[in-house]
Amino acid sequence: MTGSREWPVWVIWAVLAGASVLGFVLAEGYASPPVAATVAIILAALKIHLVFDQYMEVHWGHRPLRPILGIWLAASTVILLIGYWAA
Amino acid sequence: MREAVQADLASANSQSATDDTIPPGDSGVWVFIIADMCAFALFFVLFAAGRIAQPEVYEASRQQLDGAIGLANTLILLTSGAFMAQAVRAARKGNRAATLSGLGLALGVGLLFGITKAFEWSAKLNQGIGLTTNEFFTYYFVFTGIHFLHFVVGIGVLFALIARVRKFDLDTTQQRWIESGGAYWHMVDLLWIVLFAMLYLMRAA
Amino acid sequence: MEGKVDTRYWRFCLWMGPTFVLVFFLCWGVLGHNFPPFPPDTPASEVAGWFRENHNGVKLGMVIAMTFAPAYGVWGYALAKILGQVIRDEHNIIVQLARLGAAWTTMAILIATSFWLTAAFRPDALPDWMIQLLYDMAWLLIDLAYAVTSVQLFALGIGFLADKREVPLIPKWLAWYGIWVGFMFAAECLMPYFMNGAFARNGILNFWIEFLIWMVWVPYLTICGFKAIGRIEQE
Numbered sequence: 001m002t003g004s005r006e007w008p009v010w011v012i013w014a015v016l017a018g019a020s021v022l023g024f025v026l027a028e029g030y031a032s033p034p035v036a037a038t039v040a041i042i043l044a045a046l047k048i049h050l051v052f053d054q055y056m057e058v059h060w061g062h063r064p065l066r067p068i069l070g071i072w073l074a075a076s077t078v079i080l081l082i083g084y085w086a087a
Numbered sequence: 088m089r090e091a092v093q094a095d096l097a098s099a100n101s102q103s104a105t106d107d108t109i110p111p112g113d114s115g116v117w118v119f120i121i122a123d124m125c126a127f128a129l130f131f132v133l134f135a136a137g138r139i140a141q142p143e144v145y146e147a148s149r150q151q152l153d154g155a156i157g158l159a160n161t162l163i164l165l166t167s168g169a170f171m172a173q174a175v176r177a178a179r180k181g182n183r184a185a186t187l188s189g190l191g192l193a194l195g196v197g198l199l200f201g202i203t204k205a206f207e208w209s210a211k212l213n214q215g216i217g218l219t220t221n222e223f224f225t226y227y228f229v230f231t232g233i234h235f236l237h238f239v240v241g242i243g244v245l246f247a248l249i250a251r252v253r254k255f256d257l258d259t260t261q262q263r264w265i266e267s268g269g270a271y272w273h274m275v276d277l278l279w280i281v282l283f284a285m286l287y288l289m290r291a292a
Numbered sequence: 293m294e295g296k297v298d299t300r301y302w303r304f305c306l307w308m309g310p311t312f313v314l315v316f317f318l319c320w321g322v323l324g325h326n327f328p329p330f331p332p333d334t335p336a337s338e339v340a341g342w343f344r345e346n347h348n349g350v351k352l353g354m355v356i357a358m359t360f361a362p363a364y365g366v367w368g369y370a371l372a373k374i375l376g377q378v379i380r381d382e383h384n385i386i387v388q389l390a391r392l393g394a395a396w397t398t399m400a401i402l403i404a405t406s407f408w409l410t411a412a413f414r415p416d417a418l419p420d421w422m423i424q425l426l427y428d429m430a431w432l433l434i435d436l437a438y439a440v441t442s443v444q445l446f447a448l449g450i451g452f453l454a455d456k457r458e459v460p461l462i463p464k465w466l467a468w469y470g471i472w473v474g475f476m477f478a479a480e481c482l483m484p485y486f487m488n489g490a491f492a493r494n495g496i497l498n499f500w501i502e503f504l505i506w507m508v509w510v511p512y513l514t515i516c517g518f519k520a521i522g523r524i525e526q527e
């Protein structure tokens with residue numbers, strides 16, 4: 001599996017920007033704090049996944065790079081979730 | 088039909104983007120990027136540990152940040168990143184004019200990040216909030232400060248890429264340079280995505 | 293080109309790098325109570341008490357550390373020779389900067405270690421705060437002198453990247469790693485602002501990570517240096 005192919009740049013931008021605005025709006029009080037924070041962290045992870053895949057153009061066939069980036073993203077997401085939920 | 092599209096892309100992209108084993112850019116640059124991202128992962132651990140130890144301090148401090156500026160910074164970097172991605176794609180197609188305009192716009196939009204950041208920091212300092220106010224603000228200033236240094240280097244890289252594209256032909260070496268610079272610029276972008284969520288959006292119950 | 297390169301003594305000089313790291317770790321680090329250091333918020337009486345009790349060990353450690361400080365410069369000079377072959381120009385400014393960075397680092401190490409030695413010279417005659425002052429001064433110098441080592445790291449990194457060979461003498465990833473280390477050293481600028489935590493002189497970032505990434509770079513670059521010398525001799 002080599003991952004997805006190129007999407008148009010501005011489609012990617014719209015998804016990334018939309019996710020950013022959504023995370024912000026939820027955190028501003030349109031969702032309960034735990035939901036807003038958790039969604040914001042997960043949205044950040046999805047955005048970064050999209051950046052790896054589409055903007056950096058690193059596909060799963062690029063070993064060991066893509067797995068390393070994947071581990072980094074998973075670890076960073078878990079760290080933030082623990083930082084939130086264990087507090 | 089899908090195959091036809093892929094074949095089209097394959098012929099349009101001269102080098103690495105369609106190569107399933109070699110990532111775009113210089114492999115050494117990726118060492119730099121991974122090492123750097125690992126350093127930031129350590130920052131996230133520090134922040135999470137600090138937040139677990141003092142949740143009230145972190146939440147009270149977080150409320151003093153201006154989330155709208157954080158969002159503006161995110162959108163600025165995402166937009167600049169989109170222009171960068173366009174420049175990389177144009178370079179691979181050998182389109183020099185589009186490459187130059189992509190790089191120029193990535194640079195122009197990117198510079199706005201410096202302005203909003205200066206504005207945000209000075210507002211904090213004017214409120215009497217500084218590096219040693221509390222642990223949250225230590226991390227806030229240090230992490231966004233180190234991120235800002237990366238941003239400054241990225242701006243330098245964009246200037247250098249523009250100069251190179253003006254001077255030399257868009258050959259494969261040149262494409263590699265642009266891909267490498269692009270990967271770095273996107274790293275600056277994605278690190279900010281985490282910082283934005285971590286510093287601004289983790290609202291405590 | 294103009295005949296074979298004279299590589300006599302290069303290997304010996306290159307050995308000086310790992311030798312320096314080992315000796316410095318044992319003498320400055322272990323004997324001198326610098327690995328890890330006293331946290332900045334340690335009371336002056338505690339630091340002074342430790343110096344008074346262990347002054348002989350500190351003296352021995354610092355004397356040997358100072359004796360071996362030039363080993364870092366010697367190693368750096370050998371690397372600059374290899375760099376001269378990488379870019380095929382001994383007089384290039386990058387080569388000169390790589391050399392200077394190593395020499396400046398040696399000076400910084402020498403001066404800083406002399407402060408720790410001073411603290412151990414007659415600790416019974418010195419007030420607590422003065423011993424603490426010398427200890428702080430040495431740490432502030434050795435950490436904030438990061439920039440001179442960064443000159444070496446950047447010069448070597450940029451120079452190694454300019455290798456036009458099919459297979460570079462020094463791997464490109466290592467060149468980039470060195471540049472990254474030089475960049476990361478800038479975190480030392482935070483050190484004077486913190487009495488505890490990750491950015492203090494004994495903190496996870498400003499002590500453990502910074503030393504670790506540098507201590508990986510020295511031996512690995514040395515190994516690659518040996519391989520490079522072998523190839524230079526065959527070219």
